[in-house]
Amino acid sequence: MDRMKDKICVVTGGARGIGRAIVDRFAGEGAKMVFAIDVNPAAFPELEAGRTNVRGASVNVTDTEGVKAFVDSVVAEFGRIDALVNNAGITRDALIQKMSDDDWAAVIAVNLTGVFKMTRAIAPTMMAQGTGTVVSIASVVGLDGNIGQSNYEAAKGGIVAMTKGWAKEFARKGAKVRVNSVSPGYCRTPMLETVPEKVLEPIIAKTPLGRLAMPIDIANAVLFLSNDESAFVTGQVLRVDGGLVL
Numbered sequence: 001m002d003r004m005k006d007k008i009c010v011v012t013g014g015a016r017g018i019g020r021a022i023v024d025r026f027a028g029e030g031a032k033m034v035f036a037i038d039v040n041p042a043a044f045p046e047l048e049a050g051r052t053n054v055r056g057a058s059v060n061v062t063d064t065e066g067v068k069a070f071v072d073s074v075v076a077e078f079g080r081i082d083a084l085v086n087n088a089g090i091t092r093d094a095l096i097q098k099m100s101d102d103d104w105a106a107v108i109a110v111n112l113t114g115v116f117k118m119t120r121a122i123a124p125t126m127m128a129q130g131t132g133t134v135v136s137i138a139s140v141v142g143l144d145g146n147i148g149q150s151n152y153e154a155a156k157g158g159i160v161a162m163t164k165g166w167a168k169e170f171a172r173k174g175a176k177v178r179v180n181s182v183s184p185g186y187c188r189t190p191m192l193e194t195v196p197e198k199v200l201e202p203i204i205a206k207t208p209l210g211r212l213a214m215p216i217d218i219a220n221a222v223l224f225l226s227n228d229e230s231a232f233v234t235g236q237v238l239r240v241d242g243g244l245v246l
C-alpha cells in the first residue's frame with residue numbers, strides 16, 4: 001500500500017486506458033501527488049474525484065513550452081519529481097504506400113518526440129536529486145514489427161533505444177536515475193476499440209497465457225519499475241504480453 005509513499009509522479013496520457021490504471025495504482029500506493037497529463041481535460045473531474053493525491057494537468061506532450069511550464073510549476077510547488085511515466089500515445093495505421101506524411105508526423109510527434117520532450121524537461125530535476133525513475137511505454141510492435149504500423153513501430157523502437165541510452169546517461173556523476181521501458185502486448189483499452197475482434201482472436205490464440213493484457217497488468221509492471229523493489233534494474237524492456245513473443 002505504500003510503495004510510492006511520498007513520491008511526486010507524472011503520468012502522460014493519464015486520463016484513460018493504461019495511463020489511468022497507472023495513475024490509480026500510484027495513487028493507491030501512497031504517492032504524495034500523481035499528475036495525470038492529458039489533452040482530454042474533460043476526464044479530469046472524474047479522475048480527481050474522492051482523492052487528494054491525483055491532479056489532472058492539461059498539457060500536450062508535443063508542446064515544448066507547455067511541457068516546460070508544467071515541469072517548472074511542479075518543481076516550484078513540490079521541489080522534486082520522483083517518477084515519470086511516458087505513456088501518451090496514438091495510432092494512425094496504414095500500409096506504407098497509403099501512409100501520409102501527416103500520419104507519419106503525428107505519431108512520431110506524440111509517441112517519440114513527446115517522450116523525448118517530457119524526459120528532457122524532467123531529467124535535470126532528477127539528476128540534481130540524484131534519484132528518480134523514468135518508465136516509457138513501448139510496444140510489442142516496436143520490438144517485433146507489425147503490418148501497417150511504420151510510424152508506430154519506428155516510434156516504439158526509438159523508445160527502446162532511448163531507454164538504453166538514457167540508462168547510461170542518467171547514471172553519471174553519482175546519480176542513480178533509473179530508466180526502463182514496458183512493452184505491452186495488445187491491451188484492452190479504448191485504443192484497441194478500432195481493432196476488429198477477428199484480428200484479435202488469432203493473437204489470443206497465439207498467446208500462451210490465452211488472453212489480451214488488461215491495463216492493470218501493465219500498471220503493475222510500471223509500479224515495479226518505479227519503486228525501490230527494482231533498485232538494481234535499469235535500461236531494460238519488460239515485456240508484458242502473456243508470452244506472445246518468446
Ligand SMILES: NC(=O)c1ccc[n+]([C@@H]2O[C@H](COP(=O)([O-])OP(=O)(O)OC[C@H]3O[C@@H](n4cnc5c(N)ncnc54)[C@H](O)[C@@H]3O)[C@@H](O)[C@H]2O)c1
Nearest residue numbers: 013017018038039060061087088089139184186187189191
Ligand atoms: N492498447 C494496446 O493494445 C497497447 C499495446 C502496446 C502499447 N500501448 C501503448 O500504451 C500507451 C497507452 O495506450 P492506451 O491503449 O491506454 O491508449 P488510449 O488511447 O486509451 O489512451 C491514451 C491517452 O493518451 C492521451 N494523449 C494522446 N495524445 C496526447 C498528447 N499529445 N499529450 C498528452 N496526452 C495525450 C489521450 O488523450 C488518452 O487519454 C500508448 O503509448 C500505447 O502506444 C498500447
